[in-house]
Amino acid sequence: MLKDPDKDFISVNKILGKQASIGIIPAEQLIPWMVITVISYILTNGLFSLRMPWFFTTTFWLIVSWWLLTGNKPHLFVDRFRPPPGNEWYNGNLLYLSPVPQHRPNPIRHRISDSQVRVKLKPKVAPNQQGDNSRLMPFQNYQNLLCLVTIKKDGREVSGYLLNEGSQYQIVFGFETAGFHNILYRHEVNNAATALEEGLKDIAPGEKMTFHTGCYSSDCLRQQQLTELADNCHLKPISVLVRNEQKRIQELNLAGTRQMWNQTIFCTWTFNAQSGSKSNDPLSKFINGIINTANSIAAQFTGNQRIYSERFYKQLLLDAFEQGYIRWELLLNTKIGLEIQPMNARSLWGWLWQKFNSAPVPPIPQLLTLKETASDYKLTETLNSHKHACTILIEGMSGRSSCPEHRKASSRILLPGRNAECGVLTMEEGPGGWLNTREQLQWLWKIMSNSYVRDTEAVVEISAAPNFIIQDNLARQAKQSKSAKKRALEKGQGRDVGAEVKQEESFEAQKKMYKGARAIHAAVTFLVYRPTPEQLTHACQMLSHSFGSAKVLRERNIAWQLWLETLPITVSWLLHSSSLINERRLTLDTETVPGILPLTAVRDIDSKGVEFITKGGKPVYVDLMHNQTSRAVITGESGCGKSVVGWRFAVDALAANIPVVGMDISAGSGSTFETAVKLLGDEGAYYDITSGSSNLLEIPDLRRFDREERSRRLDQWKEFIRKALTIISMGKVRDPKLAQRVDAILLLTLKKFLEDPDIIERYNTAFEKGWKSTAWQEMPTLTNLLKFCTKEQLNLQNFTDFDRIAINQIITQCNALLASPLGKAIGRPSTFSPEPAVKFFALSGLGNEQDQYLMAINAHAACIRNALSHPKSLFIGDELSILFKKDGFAEVVGELCAVGRKNGISVLLLAQDIDSICDCGAGTMIMQNMVYRITGRLTSNGATSWIKNLGYPAEIISQNATEAFLPRAADLYSNWLIEKGGRFWQSRYYPGEMILASVANNQAELMARARVMAQYPNTLKGQLLALKQFASEYVQAVKEGRSLTHIGKNAVTDINGHKSPQDLIAS
Template sequence: MNKPRLGTQRYTFRPFEDESHLECLCRLQLRGRDVGAYLLKQRRQYSLVFGFCSPGVHTLLPAGQAEQTLKRLEEGLKGFRPGDRLRIHLRSFGGDRDRQQALESQIQGSGQLESQFLLLAQQRATRELTESQQRQPKQLYLFATTPLEAGEEKRADFTEKLLAWVVAQYDAFKGLKEQQEQQSYIQLLTHGFTEGYLHWEQQLNDRMGLQVTPMGVEQLWQYLWSQFNSTTAPPVPQCLELSDAEGKAELSETIHEPLHTVSRLIRGEQGQPRSPQADRQWVQVNQKFVGAVVLESKPAGFTTPEHQLYYLWRALSQFPDCEFVCELAAAERLMTRVTLQRLTKQSVTATFRANLLRDVDVASQMRLKQGVEAQEKIYEGALPIWVSVVALIHRDSPESLAEACQKLTHAFHQGDFIRETEIAWQLWLRSLPIVAGWLLEDGRKQLYLTNEAPGLMPVSCTRTIDLRGIELITRAGQMPVYLDFVHQHRGMLIFGETRSGKSVLASEIFVWAIANGMNVISLDYPKPDGTTTYTDLVKFFGDQGAYFDIGSESNNLFQIPDLRGLPETQRQEWLDDYKEFLVKALDTMVMGTETDNQLGKRVHTVLWQALAAFFESPKLLARYEAAFEGGFGSAAWQRMPTLVDFVEIVAQLDLEVESALLNEAVATILLELRGWLSSRVGRAISQPSTIRTDARLTVFALRNVGDNIEAAVLALSAQSMAFRRALEVSDSLLAIDESPILFKYNGIAQIIGQVCANGAKSGIRPLIIGQDPDTIAQSVAGSQILQNLNTRFIGAIQPNALPSYQRLFGYNPEVLRPNTDESFRITPGRLCSHWLVDADSRLTPCSHYPSPELLGAVANNPKEQAARRRVLAQQPNKFAGYSAFAKAYVQALQNGQLLDEIALDGPSLGEFEPLTQLSETADESIPVHQNGHAHSAYSRRSS
């Protein structure tokens, strides 16, 4: 019996550090700029790689702009110099760290438990969207490479090289070697900044119009760190810094740890190694399998400018966790022209020989035509560009990776994208900005002209509206976009048919405003039972919510802002602003809309003098002071001056002038104001306020309104509260729900028109909610309202509404046509509503994903209210109750269960942690289910 011999195999392993060419990271603080760069060294060739971030080209441009954008990109490509290389990375990866940190900051800064609860629910909803790949942030990076000389000119022959070596040895002998090396690096980096960075900044910004911002050292390090690790990046290990702050370039080095930057990248974290594992078909990095798909042949052509501009975006938007990398470099122009001429001559010869043989050489004729067209483009100014395109797909397993690669190759109808099955690891490695050399080898690069290459540049990406604010998810690409109405003044419109999700989106806006310290005042037309869309949301906010009904509540029109904490000069200035508002309100109460005649002018004058006397009365001022000291609801509060006191001041007013018109003005004021004091609306505004002055959410129910003047006075009452709160503490949000009904009252329309036009001065953001814009446009202040509200949310609409949007806003009907499709409407299986967002003249189709807790708080039909009361009765506190109701509510709608069956038998729906622990254990404290949609919460009555 012979024992089989074991074969021997020899393996060669190379450390990953040897695959990288990174010398160090550099900070260049020159000419008032602070930019970062990678310093690479391949053999003896140095190069600097500058990084830029860009918002990209928006994916829904107005007609004609796509062609202009392509022309700008073409002009930028013509500015490439020999040796320049630009690499574009369009990345789409699920991650919510920034959003979670922003929400956590809001939670920590909010003093209301109700706001914290809903923000924690939003954190959970955001995390679940990310984990289900329905939320994919996009980033567009550009890395520009500039080749450098090694501090000295290249030696042409052996003698010069020998002399340079002798000089170097002599300097080393004299101890000048370190000084010479330092001077060499200063020259190297200075040259790279002036000849490299400044050139690329001009190319990308001025010529291409990509609005790039340079990446600093920390951003470049964070970019590298995220390629290999999932935690927050530590400080930059080593950084070479060049600064001219003192008027002279000085070089310094900052070292946080001795380990080389690349070694630090792959050292590992949490006990797990981070070194990439290579295979022929994939590379495993950062716990993901990465495959490569390469563009191997040219697309046949582009049918429209939009087709060319969005060629790669339309594929990327369909695939989560992937990245498109495009490398562009200038080709040798003379050789390209000579080669084209040679190919054209060969095609002419082949065609001639075929004619002699009475044959037709179709291939030669096609090559001849293409060669002639290419030469025509070159003579017209086009230049040759080398283009390499690689798509990198990240998945959890080789099987899912193979499936995704296959789908991606089938997503392109033109051009052959083929999966790389031999050197996928090498393509991933070359895509890193710390690896010098070409992305693809010479045999695989594609030669394009500058008018063709923009179609393969992945610069199209949905642009976010703001950097923070409420979050929506784009329908194409699932990219989160933010809308900030807190730090920017935005007037907002929400349009959509019944059951399109208007009230839920408005509630999201309310919650975000309250969490940021704003006060929300909503005017609504109530249902027959006296409740409005947001009655249940007001109840959820408890002491922070207030409900104003003219039959049972009052809002003192003469309640001035509490300005005791302000300096005297600012206090007087803001008090004068409120006096102006009071005069406007009293003018409306006395004269209605007839304020331009002689009597109206005299009334206006008398009111000003009466107000001056009113606020100069020591007794009245003392009552104000005592009321604010005593606080809301105290005995002193009940003695706060009101309209009744003002009427007495008018009756005792001595104008020291005898005039029939003045006497008529005084008599008119007394008659009208006393008439108001005897009416229900007048009593509601002429008694001490019974709604909490510190409430963050106040709903005005405008029911039983008799005429336009009463409607205007109630609108003024709501505006007074918004104005007071804006002067006292912070800005306010004034919402108008049921606008088709409320705008039938000219008084309300005029007041809202004034808020839309001048609200920014007083810190009031208007929000108008309605089914269509026609009712608003036809109101007396229609143009004033529509022209000053610059942010619009347009939900599901009927096809016959398209002409109205085209006439009033100039929208192309084809852009709004998806809003009329059945897929734009809400279905019970999805927890979202769909919107076309128009902000800053940029259109973005989005979806709104509210948390189930918010839906549970807004749900207000009788069956929903009854089910919620049953659930709340079984829980230890209201927050546990709302969490339990949200869970049962979604499950009932998902399973087709009747709402009457929720908590009918009385068993507990689960134990919930107290709210004090929610901020520490957000994952366990709010049970939220992503599949399922609270259809009834969206299904309000006609709004």
């Protein structure tokens, strides 16, 4: 029976990891007590020749003392006496020793045996400032890396770390994964939990899988993207806005609000060269060991050592691919269902480099490559440095070492290359359970995504526990519990509740084991990075108190050892190799172990674009025009921040030198983008289309395209103009047959019109001479088109009365329009320049709905004309809800959403509600072609529209109607729900201060901005400085909740001190 992912409790059986006591001896005390007994005997009978009573007394006293000191966790006591290595680590400058002897230089081969693949460096004794000697330990001795390897087989390229310890070789494969998204549907939760439970049963014995999930305050990639945009942008004001956003991102990064997340899985494949097999059977190991030893001796005597060595590494890498990598990939990708990407050599080296350094990644020092050829396998080695890879990692750059330091401290590690100190926390006891499966999968992510958690990494290593030993241990515990119950009854003590519970848990665990579940060892650790010890202590305390019933403690004794064990270049087992006495790892079954795996994280959307910050500080990007041509709709109640987000998309396009055209129905002094557009000077135009004219018949400027592309784009324009003319011609008449005939007549008219030599010449001359020229005023208009709409011009052979009615309808309606006050806005040459990079057409002062509708058609025609004139463009429609009621307008917008991608036209619509779009005639076409739906704060009743029209889950969209979704003025962010392809992201948008100031448009904001703008010169520099001044005062007032009446009341000093627009972001 499947569990309900949102209701059924998931309980952790903690008895699974406990060992049955041996009589009165606790299992974890067996080895120490035996050692104490031996020592007591040697002291009392061997050394001092005392009698047996002394032996028993001494043994009893030492055992009791030990027990009192250590309790149930002997490692906490023993680890206090394990000092860090020497006085400090140092860089031993280890040289690279190729695994293949014949690749080594002759001087090295004379000094080092061919059979030796690792060199242990000697400690160095050096005088210190106190006049004593310090014993320095080479850091290279504490890692097992030989080199990086790449296997090219079956058309695939696989890479890993090659490790060695004695006769044991290990290859560690790395996989990058997106994990599970943090917002999943019910069926996805069930599928993920079931797949994990079944997949983890197939972990190979003796191998381990280590999950690394980290969140780091780093803005390097984003800063690089924005710097490139600002440097290449042709518009200085936009460049300033982009650089101002860089400043904002830097602030978020320093505050820990913005963090980069990564998820990596490392899987091992281990081979023992002495036994020559992975078999755990002692007899097989013995036989294979004899065979390998004999082959090695024979190779030395026959002089075939080189061939033997090459053959060994060829077979090692080949077996690692076939027995290791393929198996892990099948488990992770197919059985568990994770989206994984194998890490290549460059990624593995970069990942390792960033553990020690913050500088750019150097070339890979050494790479051993096995490549499949037509007849055999070829082993080659790429050498970029004679220094060992570990030496490169810790030697640092610019004269500063990156060698880790412990400074004789047992609770932290210093990483000079990262300018950070690292603290280690371990999970000593797991949680008691989870409310449901969803909570189980998200448990670690919810903790790590808290606002106070940053620069933190979760490292969880899991491996298969021996089922036979686990089952035997459970059976013995059940028997002991049964005996305890029986003794309690015999002694008249009643029921032993503790024994009964223990017995039930033991039986429950055994039932799971017999039904196919497997026991899993899990070592759960957390690495916290901070620049100072005080910050590190505070961060570790905050994190350790975040796990509820689970017990997470900071490692105070052997932090250096555990930090080493978290590295994938050591063969040690995390929390196991360093535990001398008891088992520190958790033991869980395959049903409950997913709860401690850090596999949940916010999925990426796009690689660049407008940045939103999700829970946990992870940035996600919405890209409408960089790597794709896409569409988005932004909805939300008034005041939720639509204008700010919409303008940021416009800035994103303009920064990439992509023109922007838009329509704004809410025109007037409070128009959304008016101030922002006018800030661009001659490169920005905000037209009130009723006060000028926009030639409906002006064709797009297609001179930059080749002949084929010109023809295609012109056809697109003709298609739109035909539909616009049909809408104008039909007016309020609702006759489908007549509309069809009118459309056909207009198609012929346009064809005849655009093929006329005189018309072609007038168009060409107008574009050649340019705007404001006499030729521009002679560009063909609607009046010229109507001259071609006659029986004679169209050469209609079978002219019917219906044709006459259709032509008459066209002529009458168009002439009536030209004679009306709107005629000059449609039927004359355009009075605005086609050159500005951003053009917004405002619809204002229209007396009735029909006039508004016709002007909207004309404005939309101007937008399409400008968009088709460029390879890429962005169309923005702001508050077009009223116009969507008209089927004709809705259809042209719907067609733009459907086919605009072919012409490089990205679309962005802004609306207060979704109903006006979904209920219009082309609602289905518009919404189905919207790749992104970005929803802000909604009213309590408004959320039902998203449930009804878009099928959004109520539990997700209902959060948009809560107070928590209101914009937060104190922190300058607004909340948004992004949906793409049925996947949801709850996010925040943090605007740059100058972007926010440029689109602030309520009455108080407009007046305050106008006062500041009036105090500066009406030049580009003056207006930018005015905006910077207004942004500074405005943001401060908003954060403090003060009135804006004081803004702009102070006198302004001269501005000559500023040398360039880039200086605007300096402060």
